[in-house]
Amino acid sequence: MTTYDYQSIENLLLRLLDLLLKIFTNSERNEVQDFIDAGEYGLALETLVDIVIEENKQISGEAFALVCELADVMQLDKKVFEEKLRGHVTDS
Incomplete structure (x- = not known):
């Protein structure tokens, strides 16, 4: 089992x-913040992207880039987030 640096993720x-x-x-903002405050970091990231x-x-x-970094750190599939956000990035 992998240990995460939860403070770094937060x-x-x-x-x-x-x-x-x-x-x-x-x-x-409050919807995402509520998940962060509850330690539900995966839900916070997914909610933000949604x-x-x-x-x-x-x-x-x-x-x-921060979304992708968070996906990596939390060992989520970065490609899923890249696909979801395609067309929503202004200066890439």
């Missing part, structure tokens, strides 16, 4: 959320 998620501050509503897709938001290349 810090990356909070950094990502800060990058999206201008494009997320307070309600959307909001981008469902609300047809555009994210920066920096935010996209």
